[in-house]
Amino acid sequence: MTGLYEPHRYPGKLIVVEGIDGSGKSTQISLLRRWLGAEGYRVFFTQWNSSALVQRAIRRGKKKDLLTPTTFSLLHAADFVDRLTYQVLPPLQGGMIVLADRYIYTAFARDVARGVHPQWVRRVYSTAPRPDLALYFRVPIEVSLERILSGRQKLKYHEAGMDLGLSSDPAESFRRFQSKILTIYDSVTSEFGLRVIDGSADIDEQQGLVRKMVRHVLRGAGPLTRTDAGSEQPLLRPRPALQEVGQA
């Protein structure tokens, strides 16, 4: 399982963001993505649970309430390994910057909060390269709850951990489930050396910190694939996933 703890050897750079729902990580990574593009870097963006491979199974499982913690975990792992194969590794091998909205630490926190064995999940994801920079956006539960509910009417069933039967009240269930995840994220943070950012701070202030850390990582890098002299149009255009920017 050494891959999870040791630096990878690809010429590209892997930067990931982690945090509970409503922590502001997606906002920060989309700001980062635009900035890197403007700086002339070629950036590839990938998002948790977005591959077409298992979408149907996950949707079906959620709708018909078939999912158990084990199948939930395995389906997300299949999604991850599929994206790893087609989206993450090739750009890293080609010397690009890969940005990932959620990475293996999401599984280590969420699946374990659902009762899956911590060592088993680590083993399942053991082929994943260790990121060059993993940012963890930490926010108190109430802040995340407030942010989510200001953007939409209702909490989602699984996001609130309603499948665990913690409480029949979605907000209460959310608090309990996400608190569990927060606690586990804290131990994952020290185990894997995630960099903690205060997700309740001012957005620009956070982004300033993020860019500083990213600059530091890129300084040590060999030549990365660039677009022509600071053009804002990367050749490989990732699918649009900027809807959360508006939320900020």
Next chain:
Amino acid sequence: MIEGTDGVGRSTQIEQLKPWLEVEGYGVVSTRWARSELLQETIDEAKAGHRLNASTFSLLYAADLADRLENEIIPALQAGLVVLADRYMYTALARDRIMGADPAWSRDLFGFALVPDLVLYLKIGLDALIPRVLEGKGMSYWESGMHLALGKDIFDSFRKYQRRLIHELNSLAVEFNFTSLDAKRPIEVVQGHLREHIGRFLRSRKKAQQSDIVTTVEQPSESSETVDALVTQAAK
């Protein structure tokens, strides 16, 4: 649990075992590899789209098995039914090995799976398998290992892929202590052998349970000995 390579006749045998067990007085449930409510369509689609590699293949199969275990197999076992499984994780372990996945990783991945009470392995050589498959539904893309580009045509590829698969299953048979049956024989003969093994296993289990209850009440000191005696007797 019935294991065996593609086209060896597993489903035919299971179809015939089911009514027999029911006549013998057992409740029976059968379950098939890659046929869970959750994943059947996804696996079929992914296979059609040629998108899978060894790891994603295994992960989908693991999710399929976990779904069937938690939603079908374990509840049936808890209700005291006999569960007949057409393939189990050994199929994935064998295929993974050929596709180049880390065997230790695949074994850990399937660490959640229950160990079957009895694994009946329909063992066949490549030469006997080929005519059977040709007469049956023919050679398919995946069963011929076309994804591995092993041969110059489907027949050649089938031979190479199945030879490896049979080899892997044979070594798994040793590692996990399968009961091997000669699957070259006519269907009825194989069916007879399967019934013999299953009948013997179920009888010994029944007697062991009964004698356990009886002996713990009447002669607690000799219980384990009595059970052993009965099992041996049943095995004769």
